[in-house]
Each structure stands twice: as C-alpha cells, then as structure tokens.
Amino acid sequence: MIRKLIVATVLIAVLCTMASARTPQIGDKVMIGANAGSYYAKYTGIITDIENGFVCLKCSEATLSGMIFVSKKEKPIDICIGIGAIIALTWL
Numbered sequence: 001m002i003r004k005l006i007v008a009t010v011l012i013a014v015l016c017t018m019a020s021a022r023t024p025q026i027g028d029k030v031m032i033g034a035n036a037g038s039y040y041a042k043y044t045g046i047i048t049d050i051e052n053g054f055v056c057l058k059c060s061e062a063t064l065s066g067m068i069f070v071s072k073k074e075k076p077i078d079i080c081i082g083i084g085a086i087i088a089l090t091w092l
Contacts, residue, residue, distance in 0.1 A: 024089060026050065030057070033088035034081050039065045044092070045076060056080040 024030060024047055032043045032055065041064045045057040059079045062070035070077060 029092045031090045032086055034085045035087055053083050054080040
C-alpha cells in the first residue's frame, strides 16, 4: 500500500514539472542571455527563425557586459545565436 502511494506521488510530481516546460516559437518576444567568450551578452527581440542549431531574432536591444551596442532607439537588426551559447531564455 505504501509503495503504491510513493509511486503515485512521484508520478504526479513528474507530470506537474513537465507541464510547465515550454519551447520558444517563432514570433515570441524573448530576452536571451548568451556566453560571448569571457563576457555575458543579453539580446532582446522577436524570434524570426529556429533551425540548424541557431535561434535568429529581430534584435531591438543588445548589451555586452552592461555596455549597450544596440539601443531601443535604433532600427532592430537581425542576429542569430548558436543554441550552445545560450545560457538563459526568458519570455517577455
């Protein structure tokens, strides 16, 4: 009896954690944190393409260790980031 209860509890816990998983889709507005050598880069924009190990986005803001190199005032640029360099991805 106790064994069935433990198995049921573990199964419910696994199902609950899997339900919150989400993958990025084309058109999502995201902020991506990426490893850029010894620096940390943050890119904000809308995903335009996901394929061949890259996530491409129309970047409206980008910073490299706190220094802004694409400002919100400028026209958005197209960039692609290798999925191996992505440390964090946040939906906005």
